Amino acid sequence: MQKFEGKSLAAGAVIGKIRFYREAEYEIDEGDYDDSDAEIERFEAALEAVKAHKFALAELAEANSDSDGALVFVSHVALLEDRGLITRVENYIREMRKCAEFGVKVGFNDVADDIRSLPDPYIMRRSDDILELEKEVLEELMGASRGIYFGKDPYILAAYDLTASEVARIDRKHVQAIVLKEGNMNTHASILAKGLGIPCVIRVETLSYASDGKEAIVDGTNGFVLLQPDEETVRKYDDVMRENKAFTNSLMRLKGKMTVTKDGQEVRLYANISNPYDVSTVLENDASGIGLYRSDFLFLKDREYPSEEEQYLSYRKVVEEMNPRSVIIRTVDIGSDKSVPYLQLPDEENPALGMRAIRISLTRKDFFKTQLRAMLRASVYGNLRIVFPMITSVWEFKECKEVLAECEEELKREHTAVGTYKVGVMIETPASVIIADQLADEADFLSVGTNDLTQFTLAIDRQNPTLDRFYDPHHPAVIEQIRMTIEAGHRHGCLVLICGELAGDISLTETFMRMGVDGLSVNPQFVLPLRQRIRELDLKA
Ligand code: PEP
Ligand code: MG
Numbered sequence: 001m002q003k004f005e006g007k008s009l010a011a012g013a014v015i016g017k018i019r020f021y022r023e024a025e026y027e028i029d030e031g032d033y034d035d036s037d038a039e040i041e042r043f044e045a046a047l048e049a050v051k052a053h054k055f056a057l058a059e060l061a062e063a064n065s066d067s068d069g070a071l072v073f074v075s076h077v078a079l080l081e082d083r084g085l086i087t088r089v090e091n092y093i094r095e096m097r098k099c100a101e102f103g104v105k106v107g108f109n110d111v112a113d114d115i116r117s118l119p120d121p122y123i124m125r126r127s128d129d130i131l132e133l134e135k136e137v138l139e140e141l142m143g144a145s146r147g148i149y150f151g152k153d154p155y156i157l158a159a160y161d162l163t164a165s166e167v168a169r170i171d172r173k174h175v176q177a178i179v180l181k182e183g184n185m186n187t188h189a190s191i192l193a194k195g196l197g198i199p200c201v202i203r204v205e206t207l208s209y210a211s212d213g214k215e216a217i218v219d220g221t222n223g224f225v226l227l228q229p230d231e232e233t234v235r236k237y238d239d240v241m242r243e244n245k246a247f248t249n250s251l252m253r254l255k256g257k258m259t260v261t262k263d264g265q266e267v268r269l270y271a272n273i274s275n276p277y278d279v280s281t282v283l284e285n286d287a288s289g290i291g292l293y294r295s296d297f298l299f300l301k302d303r304e305y306p307s308e309e310e311q312y313l314s315y316r317k318v319v320e321e322m323n324p325r326s327v328i329i330r331t332v333d334i335g336s337d338k339s340v341p342y343l344q345l346p347d348e349e350n351p352a353l354g355m356r357a358i359r360i361s362l363t364r365k366d367f368f369k370t371q372l373r374a375m376l377r378a379s380v381y382g383n384l385r386i387v388f389p390m391i392t393s394v395w396e397f398k399e400c401k402e403v404l405a406e407c408e409e410e411l412k413r414e415h416t417a418v419g420t421y422k423v424g425v426m427i428e429t430p431a432s433v434i435i436a437d438q439l440a441d442e443a444d445f446l447s448v449g450t451n452d453l454t455q456f457t458l459a460i461d462r463q464n465p466t467l468d469r470f471y472d473p474h475h476p477a478v479i480e481q482i483r484m485t486i487e488a489g490h491r492h493g494c495l496v497l498i499c500g501e502l503a504g505d506i507s508l509t510e511t512f513m514r515m516g517v518d519g520l521s522v523n524p525q526f527v528l529p530l531r532q533r534i535r536e537l538d539l540k541a
Contacts, residue, residue, distance in 0.1 A: 001229050006204035008223035010194045013240050014176045019150040020212035021159040028101045036094040043100040046140040051077050063366045069344045085111050101141050108134035164188040164338045165300035177218040181207040186462035188337050197525045251528035255286040259531045262538040270521035276317045281524040289326035291521020292499040311374035316381050323382030333357040333389040357390035372407040379419035387424040392431040394438050428452035433481040436488035446489045450500025454478050473502050486515050506533050
């Protein structure tokens with residue numbers, strides 16, 4: 001038995017088999033394939049799919065007046081139609097009797113090498129495009145981008161690291177726990193992973209691919225992994241797992257009970273979700289509503305921008321299943337660590353301070369309107385609230401409301417029903433705290449995002465693990481800004497909730513209750529433990 005120390009990201013314990021995920025590693029079969037026609041057909045179908053995707057991206061770029069971006073996609077289509085490239089791949093398939101994947105791998109690389117040997121530096125750069133396209137055609141052939149999937153038996157997912165979009169593509173039904181060699185506490189990838197409700201351990205430095213296929217115990221509570229545990233340890237962990245289950249079951253007695261302190265101060269407990277399928281866990285844990293639905297998930301899981309219809313169906317599912325409980329959907333907060341290649345966002349030196357969240361939405365209004373229209377259509381089915389992320393100025397919020405009104409008018413002209421809804425602002429920058437009175441005057445509610453508020457108040461990159469010592473969400477400057485926001489909100493009759501990770505930090509619950517916070521929004525699994533904590537508090541004592 002080997003013990004690999006790491007850091008706890010999400011509590012709990014499981015025993016299972018490790019499956020090690022390695023990003024974009026294609027194991028290509030080099031054996032002989034007799035049915036060349038079938039392989040060529042597969043290759044052509046994959047080419048067509050990638051081309052269709054490129055055309056759609058070009059159209060989207062055009063619609064957003066991004067003619068440079070559109071040109072890039074059109075030039076990719078031209079490369080994919082190049083007869084020389086296609087013939088090269090087909091020759092490998094037919095003459096060497098290989099599979100389509102082999103033909104693509106070798107054929108695309110040959111062409112990239114040829115281009116690289118040309119004297120013109122502009123043309124030379126096209127070899128990178130060819131290699132990027134090779135990856136996309138391979139993904140299409142091998143389904144690699146569709147999900148992280150290791151079959152139907154439950155498994156512990158191990159990886160060097162996972163991006164937010166990879167976590168969004170995890171096969172949730174079969175993954176029992178997550179173990180990462182790298183990872184960081186405050187990234188969106190970690191927040192999404194925590195939301196899965198399974199044990200997670202990160203920064204397991206000694207973890208390697210050699211663990212693939214081996215039995216292991218993941219102790220998420222204490223932050224370590226035991227590889228190839230002995231029988232006695234397995235027996236001990238069977239007991240731990242039984243106790244954990246008994247504790248979870250004991251919390252069920254709090255379902256239907258009020259979230260109120262001993263001296264009668266009530267607070268609403270909401271849940272944070274990132275996937276429509278999380279609603280059942282929210283209801284099981286008896287949250288008063290959804291305090292933060294991070295809609296980003298929809299935008300991260302596929303290679304394409306989700307259509308209005310796809311978004312509408314997701315939002316409607318959540319709003320309808322939660323009805324009459326309220327649902328706060330946050331407009332998309334992508335950019336920064338949530339990269340979406342199809343948007344072709346330029347590389348930035350400081351992405352957390354760059355083109356992200358509301359800045360993308362207000363810059364690409366067509367894209368923003370698709371999301372708002374989908375939300376408004378869903379509003380008919382329940383109790384919807386819309387919140388806008390990373391607002392730093394009043395004009396931004398006013399412009400969001402204008403676009404929303406424009407969408408509502410459009411829908412009404414189309415005779416499409418729109419329900420009632422409320423609008424709010426995420427308070428996650430010191431600027432928004434300082435102007436919280438003005439924002440509250442315009443909004444129905446404020447929601448404090450403590451993760452970004454900490455990052456921007458302390459000027460510390462929330463993703464940089466070497467700064468963990470300095471990233472202190474308990475810093476008095478952060479806590480004081482929460483108080484200022486609550487007071488400003490209340491001066492204007494606005495409800496104020498906290499939805500960042502700090503909302504579930506039991507050591508601060510009493511502080512927040514004393515500040516008079518109206519709602520706390522946490523992972524669904526934290527709702528009942530938090531209710532228990534609040535019911536034990538006596539603010540008058
Ligand atoms: C926050 O910043 O606290 C927040 C809730 O948003 P996210 O973690 O998605 O950035
Ligand atoms: Mg945030």
